[in-house]
Amino acid sequence: MFKMVAGGGWAMFKDLTVSDLRDESRLAGWAEVLARPASETEAAELVRHCAGRGLGLTAQGARTGLVGAAVPFGGWVVSSGALAGPTGLGLRPDGNLELTVRPGYSLAELRRDLNRRRFDWAGPPPGDPRARGALAERPWFWPPDPSQETATLGGLASTKAGGPGALKFGSVARHIAGLRVILADGRPREFRRGAGSSLARGRLKMPAGPSLDLNQAALGLDPGAEALDIFIGGQGMFGLITELTLLLRPRPAATWGLALFFGDESGAAAFLDQARGLAPDALTALDYLDEAALAAVAELKNLAAKLREIPDPPAGARAMVQVELQAGTEAEVEEAAGLLMAAAEAAGGDLDQSWALAGDEMEKLRLFRHAVPEALNGRLDQLRLKDPEVLKTGGDMTWPGFTPAEALARFRADLAAAGLAAVVFGHVGAGGPWHVNFLPEDEYQRTRARGLLWNWLLLARAQGGRLFQEHGVGKTKRDLFQACEAPAVKSAWRAVKAILDPGGLFNPGNMFAGEDGP
Numbered sequence: 001m002f003k004m005v006a007g008g009g010w011a012m013f014k015d016l017t018v019s020d021l022r023d024e025s026r027l028a029g030w031a032e033v034l035a036r037p038a039s040e041t042e043a044a045e046l047v048r049h050c051a052g053r054g055l056g057l058t059a060q061g062a063r064t065g066l067v068g069a070a071v072p073f074g075g076w077v078v079s080s081g082a083l084a085g086p087t088g089l090g091l092r093p094d095g096n097l098e099l100t101v102r103p104g105y106s107l108a109e110l111r112r113d114l115n116r117r118r119f120d121w122a123g124p125p126p127g128d129p130r131a132r133g134a135l136a137e138r139p140w141f142w143p144p145d146p147s148q149e150t151a152t153l154g155g156l157a158s159t160k161a162g163g164p165g166a167l168k169f170g171s172v173a174r175h176i177a178g179l180r181v182i183l184a185d186g187r188p189r190e191f192r193r194g195a196g197s198s199l200a201r202g203r204l205k206m207p208a209g210p211s212l213d214l215n216q217a218a219l220g221l222d223p224g225a226e227a228l229d230i231f232i233g234g235q236g237m238f239g240l241i242t243e244l245t246l247l248l249r250p251r252p253a254a255t256w257g258l259a260l261f262f263g264d265e266s267g268a269a270a271f272l273d274q275a276r277g278l279a280p281d282a283l284t285a286l287d288y289l290d291e292a293a294l295a296a297v298a299e300l301k302n303l304a305a306k307l308r309e310i311p312d313p314p315a316g317a318r319a320m321v322q323v324e325l326q327a328g329t330e331a332e333v334e335e336a337a338g339l340l341m342a343a344a345e346a347a348g349g350d351l352d353q354s355w356a357l358a359g360d361e362m363e364k365l366r367l368f369r370h371a372v373p374e375a376l377n378g379r380l381d382q383l384r385l386k387d388p389e390v391l392k393t394g395g396d397m398t399w400p401g402f403t404p405a406e407a408l409a410r411f412r413a414d415l416a417a418a419g420l421a422a423v424v425f426g427h428v429g430a431g432g433p434w435h436v437n438f439l440p441e442d443e444y445q446r447t448r449a450r451g452l453l454w455n456w457l458l459l460a461r462a463q464g465g466r467l468f469q470e471h472g473v474g475k476t477k478r479d480l481f482q483a484c485e486a487p488a489v490k491s492a493w494r495a496v497k498a499i500l501d502p503g504g505l506f507n508p509g510n511m512f513a514g515e516d517g518p
């Protein structure tokens, strides 16, 4: 650590290392310095410093993002590493709790603190004693369940992260009640959901300056979106988040997970097509893993001790469906599980070899699913030893016009026609995102994989789906965004950038290259 600027509490700079310049996409960037402000005041000072000198400022959480959104393309980096921990707990009028945290607090820390029902406050316990009483009374949870636990809350908000549970709970957006954000003028602003912000009426006017009618649909915002929703999923392009208020819910009494194995993809597809309608109230997640995904987990098992505690899929399993169920009572969840298992058996699933897990044991199922992208990143690193230019090519689009069986049939037909292999998995219950990952070994395969992805994105667009549902555009998908996204979507994002960050201060290079920027 060294002090970059004398006085004013600027002891917040750290020597840049190679890993500070990359994220999990493996894209590498460059920057002058990395700053770690420890307070909102320091962060605001930093923003003003960069704005005043025309320096770009790239925000970083834990750099687990998959599209290079936190990779700096010049300028300075601001890390939320020293802006961590919870800062407040409140009781809402509806009896639920809200927890205020700083952006560097990680999902793993949040889950740990909720499990033990205790927070390590920096000073005396804040807030209303009634809120602390409610916390002690019963278990609580934050519904979004992205599987990368080291991710920070700032990063999760900025990517509008999802997870298997998005089927029932949607993305993180629904579970964030407020944000504090430093805008390009260096001033922090507070945004509260329900405060009647101008975006709720379709106009965005912040801060001083022209206001604009925004095309909410083109921005992929849910009906009723408000001003804070611009920053949720904004990939750090519009401001620096310094605080988030999370909505907590009482943890359901009964949670079950099922791992259902099938001897072929068509059986799994037939099951997936009907599963969603069978237990709509209890079903929280419906995930698919194909044979190549199962093989990837098996590979990682030799390296990861935690994974070895999980049994191997049965011999002959060619496809796996993971189901998660939640209900108020064990009887309800058991009834839902019975319906789904009967349907799986009718579709050719092997029930004798399936797994059923309850409560905390379900972590094993999540670990298994999380091992797929982990394993693919491991393979990518092997390939990059031979060719450091190789990056993963993968999609996270939704196809609302297709049933899961139709989507899988389309993937297989296109892959066969292109003579390519891919790993197919995804949160299929909500129509996606479908994660199709290629690890192209040479330029020929890379071009063909990119071409397939291009077609699939256009198909998503034609079906009214999302082209970049879970991970965003960042830098590695900027060309696909430019080529495949609807003109109305591109101009809607450009308009927001022009209002909030006309000087191009925040996260230069995300979504728009310099020449396409505002």
Ligand SMILES: Cc1cc2nc3c(=O)[nH]c(=O)nc-3n(C[C@H](O)[C@H](O)[C@H](O)COP(=O)(O)OP(=O)(O)OC[C@H]3O[C@@H](n4cnc5c(N)ncnc54)[C@H](O)[C@@H]3O)c2cc1C
Pocket (backbone or CB within 6 Å): 023, 024, 058, 059, 060, 061, 062, 063, 064, 065, 066, 069, 070, 080, 103, 145, 146, 147, 148, 150, 151, 152, 153, 154, 155, 156, 157, 158, 159, 160, 161, 162, 163, 164, 234, 235, 236, 237, 239, 240, 241, 242, 370, 373, 374, 470, 471, 507
């Ligand atoms: C193995 C694996 C599994 C994954 N599984 C999932 C999954 O299930 N679901 C999912 O959605 N994603 C998943 N991801 C992707 C990744 O974990 C998420 O994108 C996560 O939200 C990134 O958080 P982070 O703290 O690492 O952010 P970073 O990667 O550091 O940054 C991501 C974006 O957030 C911005 N940002 C960070 N902090 C701030 C701030 N304070 N203010 C403004 N902008 C900020 C950055 O500028 C960047 O644009 C997975 C990744 C891996 C490697």
